[in-house]
Amino acid sequence: MALPNTYRDDETRYRLQSVERALDTLELLGAAGPDGVTLTELTERLSVSKSTAFALLQTLITRGYVADSGSRLSRRYRLGMALAKLGDAAEEQSPLIGLATPVLRSVTAATGLTTRLVLPEGPYAVVAARVDAPGTVRFASYLGKREYPHCTSAGKALLTALPAERARALAVEAGLPVRTSRTITDPDALLRDLEVSAARGYAIDDEEDSEGVFCVGAAIYDRTGECVAAISGTGLKLNRPTWRLDELGVAIREAADQITTALGGPPFAERAGSRTPGSEQDTERQDG
């Protein structure tokens, strides 16, 4: 190496190369679907030598974090059960997730909706926990999925907690791509929608993100009054044509309130009317 730089980049100081590669391996396998990945595939995607990839896999396999299937030749590797175990423990250790999951279960049992807990990450909302409704063929709703702020109920719910200016900035940062014919793509229209949602205590996505799919979402606040998360309930219109979005919205709002109060935050009733100032835009009649 020509570079005599004995000191490492500040970003990578105190970070162990082989551990990072092991994590890369796991994440790669996780994104790879049930068919798994082959050793040579891994080799090139990690840009390491075959023997290195092999050693990584050996280590992870003997500990149960990676499972190998397929016989001898053209073996395929996928994530192992030890990870499911750790993931479970991680969920319980996260105060928010541990608190929210039982509530989500109740809502799902009562309403038949698939429920989720999402956290803000930049302008997006990422799924942190979920309780799938029975019979669901499983939405494309894996943990860690990033959802748009402008066309999902959870994303909107997060925005309702912010001053109008900030909400607009975030939505614009994420972009407002068209997802269905009903997607709100105009920032001003979105802000009006948020106004209504905030007053109502829950946000609605009525086939704005995906055809035939609706959801309702509500924000969660901690003791400092900061919005830290949101929950949402999702349903398919096909399954049951006569959902009552207003009733479901209230159910979600109350569930969110339950979590909020558990965190010591202000419930909906206390927040009512005190929508974050920002610009007090005149409300124009919204036509469809």
Place this chain on the structure above:
Amino acid sequence: MALPNTYRDDETRYRLQSVERALDTLELLGAAGPDGVTLTELTERLSVSKSTAFALLQTLITRGYVADSGSRLSRRYRLGMALAKLGDAAEEQSPLIGLATPVLRSVTAATGLTTRLVLPEGPYAVVAARVDAPGTVRFASYLGKREYPHCTSAGKALLTALPAERARALAVEAGLPVRTSRTITDPDALLRDLEVSAARGYAIDDEEDSEGVFCVGAAIYDRTGECVAAISGTGLKLNRPTWRLDELGVAIREAADQITTALGGPPFAERAGSRTPGSEQDTERQDG
């Protein structure tokens, strides 16, 4: 210098030390509960230097696998959300778990029981997936929990798939400790119970493992006719005094059948009467 044994133990060949330590760290944090662990605690439990433990944590933290809470000094570390994400992916990738989870959800929704998928591990049954019933204050039912074969419905269900001698041997190996006043501690009595359970298609644990708690379980078979897992449903007698164990048992049996047939295995009706296959069954190729 005395060059010590350049060749490593066969057990540890091709295994990366730092990766193993990282995994040790995660497992340690996972077992530590929501309060987490402090750096010095970790240092001594891993028997590594403080700086090493620090580097491990840094790596895991920047990748989101460990979260730190508590301010500056006396910081506490717990598992991070990246693990929940991977664990979720691992569940979907496991063919058995991915298959069983939707079924478990249906059973839970229909019956109100907390349902589990368990796998055999030596003489024990370890929990591989679970769907908690709403309102459950959460049993001590974390993923990876080992359950006794003699006093849990899932454990018994696994035993029903084995020849009597083997079932007895396993139960004895695990021991038959007293758990409640109703625990079966006599191997012969257990075998009689298994006989009945096999004929019925499901096993019952009526407060044999824990006071006030019952469960029903049934075995799952793959295409080779081997029992590979079992599912169980658990309920609290306190909550609802009038459970119908027979109905619940049938529900569990049918759910197990559903998974079994999905795997290409023999459902209950076909197994009836043929307890203890014991004899040699031809290996049937699955060409085409």
Place this chain on the structure above:
DNA sequence: CGTGGTATTCGGCTATACCGAACAATATTC
């Protein structure tokens, strides 16, 4: 029976991960 694709094994080189010790920052004690 070769050919091309895999997974393993080997041995050497050096970058890497380890340690010990000093440093900094916060509590706790007097």
Place this chain on the structure above:
DNA sequence: GAATATTGTTCGGTATAGCCGAATACCACG
């Protein structure tokens, strides 16, 4: 309020652990 105890963080030297490249073993086609 200074002294002490206990924790997290930084640093440099060192040898070991991890990386690579090449050679080998294995299997499935043609």
